[in-house]
Amino acid sequence: MTALNTYRVLELAENVSGEYCGKLLADFGADVIKIERPGSGSPTRNMGPFAGGEAGTEKSGLFAYLNTNKKSVALDLSREEGMLALGKLLDHVDVVIDDHRSGWLGDVGLDPVSFQDKRPGVVLCSITAFGQNPPEDRQNAEDLTVFHSSGWGYHTPGGGYDQRPPLKGPGRFLVSYEAGMEAAMYVASALYEREESKKGQFIDVSMHEVMASRADYVLAQFVAGEMDVSASRNAFDLFGPAGIFPCRDGFIYVFMATPQHWEGYKQLVGHPDWAKDLPSDWLMKGLTPERIANCRRDLCEWLKSKSKDEAAAEAQALGITLVPVNTPKDLLASPQYQHREYFTEVNHPVQGTALYPTVPYRMSETPAQITSPAPLLGQHSDEPMASVSGGEK
Incomplete structure (x- = not known):
């Protein structure tokens, strides 16, 4: 049937x-x-x-x-x-x-x-x-x-x-x-x-x-009047440490925007000194270029010794949205697929x-x-x- x-x-x-x-x-x-x-x-x-x-x-x-x-x-x-x-x-x-x-x-x-x-x-x-x-x-x-x-x-x-x-x-x-x-x-x-x-x-x-x-929710906020319509492409950018980063055998993609992501991230990279006094909601309300740079730097350092599958497994266990950037060969070998x-x-x-x-x-x-x-x-x-x-x- x-x-x-x-x-x-x-x-x-x-x-x-x-x-x-x-x-x-x-x-x-x-x-x-x-x-x-x-x-x-x-x-x-x-x-x-x-x-x-x-x-x-x-x-x-x-x-x-x-x-x-x-x-x-x-x-x-x-x-x-x-x-x-x-x-x-x-x-x-x-x-x-x-x-x-x-x-x-x-x-x-x-x-x-x-x-x-x-x-x-x-x-x-x-x-x-x-x-x-x-x-x-x-x-x-x-x-x-x-x-x-x-x-x-x-x-x-x-x-x-x-x-x-x-x-x-x-x-x-x-x-x-x-x-x-x-x-x-x-x-x-x-x-x-x-x-x-x-x-x-x-x-x-x-x-x-x-x-x-399919466009980012920012477009809906423009239409609904919840955000000022902007000619800058940065209006769509959530900033933060999101992005694609290299690891031992390829690349991963990470997205962090919540206090839960932040708590998991600190544990993942070993509770760095610069992160001790940051508020738990800084990814939502306290973004600064310096904080973002520190976050990305420590993540890149941690990723150096990790395969993309290892990194994804460890990060996801801590509630972090981190996934491998897969090649066609990876997809064919995927246990899930x-x-x-x-x-x-x-x-x-x-x-x-x-x-x-x-x-x-x-x-x-x-x-x-x-x-x-x-x-x-x-x-x-x-x-x-x-x-x-x-x-x-």
Whole structure:
């Protein structure tokens, strides 16, 4: 039994955000039919890394990850026969996922305002950079654009380095992954609501709004009027001894802001003389550059002889928020990840066998599972058509 095995999803998406949304639903059992362009397929098929280091329609590691458990149907939506086939599929699905620019859905007969006139039970989810009907100059925004417009460039780097240029964010597709995850949760919620109402709905996911919702709580304080709005990037900085520090075999990240953190820290580094007369709440109310420097200095000294796992274990036992900065190799070797079976071995017919990450949560009765690799282009073009022509869903 899987969580979503009774639902059929039509994926029109051609970008990371929509494909990741579809993947999350597929890995929980939904029957996801992906529409692809004949010959070339989804644009993500042309994005690396590539198996064997050579580009190819079936060699994209990104596509392979984003499209596990799906079916691929090649349809040319620029031709009448392609649109007719799409219409037949739309009559037999519960969910439609799209991530094209706003307005595109209307071109394929799924105008967000009127689609329910014909298909009242469908949940239609659109993921766009800035929602429906944005200004023209925001229609084609990329992840990097959305990342910075949502405040994250303003927020990073932290640690008081406001004179340094803003960071681009981790990876290529942070924004897309966050938006895709949000969209998948909205779709699941809409399907749950449909059990009672018997009605579908339109879900408008703005990647910009998703990322703004992930920003530091300081942004919320600006909006609520609890802090003066500041043009300084230091407004987001909590100062204190938080940050990434070297240890014997790599790096750790530490965050300290409470009296409990402070008491644990003193014990960890051996109760230094400079710390004896400091108030217990100085991390919240008594920050000074000198105190922060002393705190960081002693922490660095203590870390010199510690591996990152040793440091994390000792610090966490004292209630300090200190964690290793893990490499991919560390994650594969992690006892916790191994116990949770976070990585699953998947055999792709072209790319071969590799370990794929699953999801960071487990449902005891209906866990997410990767049961099939990403499809070859057009692999299932006949199968869904035969299914819907017989009236099945």
